[in-house]
Amino acid sequence: MLTIALEQVAFRAYHGYYPEETIIGNDFMLDITVRIPGTVVVDDLAETVNYQGLYDIAKVVMATPKPLLEEVVYEMTAVLKERYPAIQHSIVTLRKLNPPMGASIRNSLVSLAKDY
Template sequence: MLSIHLNQLKFQAHHGLYDEEKKLGNEFEINVTVKYHPHEIPLVEIKKTIDYTSIYNLLKERMQQPVQLLETFATETALEILRQFKLAEEVSISIKKSHPPVINFEGTVAVSFSITRSELVNK
């Protein structure tokens, strides 16, 4: 199994439940791992692997579409990766909000989600 990792991707976006978050936005960090079995080894052609720039572009586009919950972003994005990248067998994604709007809260909040292609039935 081969794994492609995109780590510590930073985005400014307007995800959130509260009006302040929707208006001001927040800093988010995303980590994604996509796993698959390559059809040949060694891999020497980009068309025979999963291009991480395409994954990044999908993430960038989805970050521009505000959602209320990080859970929504994580699950919908993982499913979209499986739909768009037919080689992908498993996707793990985490999204971290750097400054949650909670009084006296020090730290970050994050949501993680993993799914395999075999779990994709009816999703």
């Protein structure tokens, strides 16, 4: 298997259960890892997953506010598979930095691993 990934992609987005999160927003870090069959050398971008394409998908999904981070990662995996049918496995991890919980917390995290 060939692994293609983006790690620690920073976004300012408006996901959150509480109304103030949809107004003031939060900082997020996103990791996307995908695996495709990879038993021969890839020498053409059309034979792989373009990580610019991964970013473009992430940017669109992150721009649409959702109340739950679980919704965000599920949508992201669905769009990844639709755009890149060769994907056989994906892991999408979304961290909300400094979640508004009244305590010093580095981040909350939701991660979804899928086999297709």
